[in-house]
Amino acid sequence: MACVVAATLAGALLTIWIAVSQPWLGITLRAVDGTVHAIAVDAQGPSRSLPVPVRATGLASAGGPATILESDDLIEEPDFFETYERAAAFMQRQTTLAAAMRGGPVTLGFEHPAGVEQNLPIVPQAGRPVLDLPTPFWVQLLVGIGGVLIGGWVWALRPQDRATRLFALASVSLMISAHAAAIYSSRELAIDGGLFRALSAFNHFGAISFGIAMTALFLSYPKPIVTPAGLLAIPAVFFPWLAADILRIAPSPALGSQLPTALLMLAIVIAIAIQWGVTRGDPRARAALRWLGLSVVIGAGAFILTVIAPVLLRGLPALEQAYAFVFFLLIHAGVALGLGRYRLFDLDSWAFRILFYAGALAMMIILDAGLILLLHFDHGPSLGIALLAVGFGYLPLRDALWRRMVARQTMPEHELFNAVIEVAFGRSRAVREERWLDLLKRLFDPLEIAPATAPVPDPALLRDGLELALPATADTPPLILRHPFGGRSLFSSQHLQLARQLVSLMSHASENRAAYERGVAEERKRIAQDLHDDVGARLLSGLHGADLAQSQGAMRDALTDIRTIVSGLTGTRLPLADVLADLRHETRQRCQRAGVVLDWEMPDTTAGTMVEYPVYKALRSALREAVSNVLKHARASRIEVSALHQDNHIEAMIRDDGVGLPAQARTGGHGLRNLHDRVRAIGGHIAFDKGMPGTRITLTLPISAATADALP
Amino acid sequence: MTLSGTQPAPRSAIVVEDIAETREWLVAALGHAFPGVVVTSFSHLAPCRDWLRTYLPKEGAPPLIALIDLNLPDGSGADLIRALASRDPRIVSIVTTIYDDDAHLFEALGAGAQGYLLKDQDEAGLIASLTRIERGEPPLSPSIARRILQRLRTEPAGSKLDGPSLTVRESEVLSLLGRGLTVGEAARILKISDHTVADHVKSIYRKLNISSRAEAAVEAMRRGLV
Numbered sequence: 001m002a003c004v005v006a007a008t009l010a011g012a013l014l015t016i017w018i019a020v021s022q023p024w025l026g027i028t029l030r031a032v033d034g035t036v037h038a039i040a041v042d043a044q045g046p047s048r049s050l051p052v053p054v055r056a057t058g059l060a061s062a063g064g065p066a067t068i069l070e071s072d073d074l075i076e077e078p079d080f081f082e083t084y085e086r087a088a089a090f091m092q093r094q095t096t097l098a099a100a101m102r103g104g105p106v107t108l109g110f111e112h113p114a115g116v117e118q119n120l121p122i123v124p125q126a127g128r129p130v131l132d133l134p135t136p137f138w139v140q141l142l143v144g145i146g147g148v149l150i151g152g153w154v155w156a157l158r159p160q161d162r163a164t165r166l167f168a169l170a171s172v173s174l175m176i177s178a179h180a181a182a183i184y185s186s187r188e189l190a191i192d193g194g195l196f197r198a199l200s201a202f203n204h205f206g207a208i209s210f211g212i213a214m215t216a217l218f219l220s221y222p223k224p225i226v227t228p229a230g231l232l233a234i235p236a237v238f239f240p241w242l243a244a245d246i247l248r249i250a251p252s253p254a255l256g257s258q259l260p261t262a263l264l265m266l267a268i269v270i271a272i273a274i275q276w277g278v279t280r281g282d283p284r285a286r287a288a289l290r291w292l293g294l295s296v297v298i299g300a301g302a303f304i305l306t307v308i309a310p311v312l313l314r315g316l317p318a319l320e321q322a323y324a325f326v327f328f329l330l331i332h333a334g335v336a337l338g339l340g341r342y343r344l345f346d347l348d349s350w351a352f353r354i355l356f357y358a359g360a361l362a363m364m365i366i367l368d369a370g371l372i373l374l375l376h377f378d379h380g381p382s383l384g385i386a387l388l389a390v391g392f393g394y395l396p397l398r399d400a401l402w403r404r405m406v407a408r409q410t411m412p413e414h415e416l417f418n419a420v421i422e423v424a425f426g427r428s429r430a431v432r433e434e435r436w437l438d439l440l441k442r443l444f445d446p447l448e449i450a451p452a453t454a455p456v457p458d459p460a461l462l463r464d465g466l467e468l469a470l471p472a473t474a475d476t477p478p479l480i481l482r483h484p485f486g487g488r489s490l491f492s493s494q495h496l497q498l499a500r501q502l503v504s505l506m507s508h509a510s511e512n513r514a515a516y517e518r519g520v521a522e523e524r525k526r527i528a529q530d531l532h533d534d535v536g537a538r539l540l541s542g543l544h545g546a547d548l549a550q551s552q553g554a555m556r557d558a559l560t561d562i563r564t565i566v567s568g569l570t571g572t573r574l575p576l577a578d579v580l581a582d583l584r585h586e587t588r589q590r591c592q593r594a595g596v597v598l599d600w601e602m603p604d605t606t607a608g609t610m611v612e613y614p615v616y617k618a619l620r621s622a623l624r625e626a627v628s629n630v631l632k633h634a635r636a637s638r639i640e641v642s643a644l645h646q647d648n649h650i651e652a653m654i655r656d657d658g659v660g661l662p663a664q665a666r667t668g669g670h671g672l673r674n675l676h677d678r679v680r681a682i683g684g685h686i687a688f689d690k691g692m693p694g695t696r697i698t699l700t701l702p703i704s705a706a707t708a709d710a711l712p
Numbered sequence: 713m714t715l716s717g718t719q720p721a722p723r724s725a726i727v728v729e730d731i732a733e734t735r736e737w738l739v740a741a742l743g744h745a746f747p748g749v750v751v752t753s754f755s756h757l758a759p760c761r762d763w764l765r766t767y768l769p770k771e772g773a774p775p776l777i778a779l780i781d782l783n784l785p786d787g788s789g790a791d792l793i794r795a796l797a798s799r800d801p802r803i804v805s806i807v808t809t810i811y812d813d814d815a816h817l818f819e820a821l822g823a824g825a826q827g828y829l830l831k832d833q834d835e836a837g838l839i840a841s842l843t844r845i846e847r848g849e850p851p852l853s854p855s856i857a858r859r860i861l862q863r864l865r866t867e868p869a870g871s872k873l874d875g876p877s878l879t880v881r882e883s884e885v886l887s888l889l890g891r892g893l894t895v896g897e898a899a900r901i902l903k904i905s906d907h908t909v910a911d912h913v914k915s916i917y918r919k920l921n922i923s924s925r926a927e928a929a930v931e932a933m934r935r936g937l938v
Contacts, residue, residue, distance in 0.1 A: 552834075555832070556832045556833070556834070559810055559832040560832065563810070563811075563812045563813075566813070567812070567813055577891065578854070578855070578858065578890075580892060581854035581855075581858075581890060581891050581892030582853070582854050582855055582892065583892075584854075584892035585853055585854045585892050585894075588894060589837060589840065590837070592840070593836045593837065593840055602891060602892060602893070
């Protein structure tokens with residue numbers, strides 16, 4: 001690369017040196033209506049006393065004959081003469097004028113606007129100041145330098161590659177062509193005809209070589225279409241043609257110089273078209289080609305439109321050639337990006353973007369020209385109308401095309417969300433994996449989905465966008481998606497963006513599903529435990545119970561427990577008021593059937609109190625058991641019940657007017673002993689006293705297990 | 713059965729229950745509650761529907777009593793209750809189930825059930841409940857009363873809301889019953905007769921039926937069925 005830079009600098013310095021070694025008058029000349037006008041003079045230059053603007057009529061060497069100045073003497077590019085004879089005559093005049101200037105003092109004839117002819121003796125300066133070189137010189141110089149630096153960069157990336165070598169060759173050709181043109185097209189008035197001819201030959205050589213190298217490049221890249229030996233056929237045709245042009249044995253400059261240049265441009269376009277066909281099914285090559293082709297077609301097309309075509313159609317270039325060279329720099333930059341495969345996956349969208357802007361510009365120029373030429377509009381209004389038309393007509397169209405061709409948003413956001421939820425909440429791992437793969441197929445249509453061999457922390461584009469790597473998600477191991485959209489395209493950064501969004505949505509959804517599953521598992525565990533602890537115990541006591549009535553009671557309790565467990569009440573807290581209301585209702589119905597009067601006042605002190613489920617269960621069992629005992633054994637006519645909430649405990653009392661508990665029932669009876677144990681288990685206590693008459697049972701239960709220690 | 717002819721036509725009853733032992737138990741309970749009753753029992757809905765097509769109530773016989781389980785092998789007992797209610801509103805449909813949750817309860821009451829009994833109570837309790845229902849006293853446990861109160865709005869004075877809502881008196885009755893008071897106790901507190909309280913309860917049942925029909929209509933419209 002250092003050699004490239006050094007050689008480029010040397011070439012540029014040589015160019016500048018040739019340009020500044022020409023004799024200098026210090027006059028800015030312009031062709032106006034077939035005549036030559038001096039429009040400015042350098043304030044320190046040899047001609048500073050010339051009044052400007054003024055028409056310059058002739059130039060004579062000291063003592064020699066005057067040469068009448070013609071507007072053709074100022075012509076930028078001698079290729080545009082219709083015949084070689086006229087070109088030769090032009091060169092002859094250049095030699096004469098240059099010799100006069102080199103030979104010492106000269107006399108410049110000029111004509112005042114009033115019509116008076118005057119002569120001004122001038123001593124031309126031996127060399128031209130560097131700063132006097134006009135802008136077009138520097139533009140062409142920089143195009144040459146820039147081209148070679150770009151070409152050298154790409155070549156340095158892959159020095160053994162045929163494509164990059166050809167590209168480097170094209171770059172050097174471009175520099176030769178541009179630098180030669182820089183010297184002669186920016187001359188002050190004349191340079192020696194021999195030098196002029198040599199420079200022109202270099203210019204032609206550079207242009208033809210550039211065309212040859214580019215044609216060869218597109219016949220070799222992305223896919224080799226022609227063998228290296230076959231490529232030699234191109235210079236074999238065009239170099240003799242070039243020689244014929246230089247030796248002026250071609251029929252005319254147009255046929256000798258512009259035609260081969262245009263043919264080579266055409267050859268490049270054809271080569272690109274062939275490549276387009278050949279690269280079908282290779283999205284990577286296609287992406288590179290699309291970009292390269294676009295750069296060349298737009299750059300070269302603009303050059304041909306503005307410089308070559310008008311000449312072939314027998315006119316003058318629409319744009320100064322110097323500036324037209326900038327188009328080549330565009331091509332170069334574009335081709336370099338394509339060859340360097342720099343972010344190849346993003347070039348597609350840039351290619352479309354540039355194409356759209358170029359389209360807008362072309363449309364505006366055509367509209368503008370049409371309005372001026374056909375409808376005879378003024379420049380100002382026609383430009384305004386063209387701008388408006390493009391703004392309102394083309395840009396919306398461009399947006400629509402953009403969305404269709406590039407944005408490729410395959411699924412609106414809410415659908416994407418639904419799809420992700422569907423994947424994340426699949427019944428099983430297998431279903432989730434299957435749905436995830438389905439979704440990826442729907443979104444990207446890859447030719448291949450394979451498990452990734454290495455862990456993938458985040459979605460990433462691999463191999464220039466041929467592959468998209470996805471991290472493990474939706475119970476699926478990390479994946480590599482290859483050849484998206486049926487292999488017709490590459491993954492772009494938009495797809496990467498979509499993949500990121502997808503993976504992040506998916507991980508959120510999966511977390512939610514995991515939380516949901518944890519909830520389900522906990523609930524299932526609770527139900528299982530409650531079923532075993534409560535229902536299981538009831539059924540066992542029913543199974544092993546001695547008498548039928550006891551077994552039936554156990555079964556009934558089991559059913560009640562099942563209802564409570566299923567309703568999810570276990571583990572919750574219940575309003576004491578509701579608990580007591582239900583118990584009172586149940587007790588009343590039982591008493592009614594037994595013909596016993598129930599006396600149960602419902603105080604309001606329980607309002608707002610919540611009891612834990614185990615406390616409720618103990619209270620219910622105790623009350624049921626106590627009432628059963630009274631109804632069965634006590635021969636009572638009246639039962640008095642009260643239940644109060646006091647501080648942190650419930651105080652219940654059951655009193656009857658019967659015969660009193662048999663001693664055995666009070667101490668050893670199964671039912672009552674169970675009751676005793678159950679109440680003790682939750683930190684309460686139960687007492688049996690002889691009432692006067694009957695029995696009094698006192699029950700003290702904590703409101704919650706936490707308050708059990710504080711019981712009185 | 714030999715008494716027919718001299719006595720008024722006997723009462724008829726049906727039992728739809730898929731568990732054989734439970735079916736027998738229910739038939740026996742009906743026999744205790746309504747001596748002389750003629751009970752036909754079914755294990756499935758289909759044969760019951762067939763029987764109903766040919767069933768003609770005898771002249772002067774008391775209305776048919778139907779004990780219907782909700783979850784039957786060939787469908788929901790609630791559908792049968794709905795069919796019975798539309799055939800003859802005097803038919804006394806009573807749900808006998810082991811489910812105690814809101815969904816089953818309100819589906820049955822909404823279909824037109826006039827009683828909701830749990831099958832795991834003892835026989836004496838069941839018989840007592842059956843006779844009360846037959847006398848026109850629909851059972852209303854505190855828990856059911858509280859749930860109805862939560863489900864139906866109380867109508868604020870002068871406002872017109874969609875769907876049925878409870879009158880102030882009805883919600884007073886419900887909240888007293890929900891606190892565990894008997895019909896008689898509620899009547900004394902409200903200073904009205906027991907009979908009036910029972911009428912309020914029946915009215916509440918009707919409103920549940922209407923509200924469930926309105927909900928069904930709204931649901932049907934939402935699903936695009938209407």
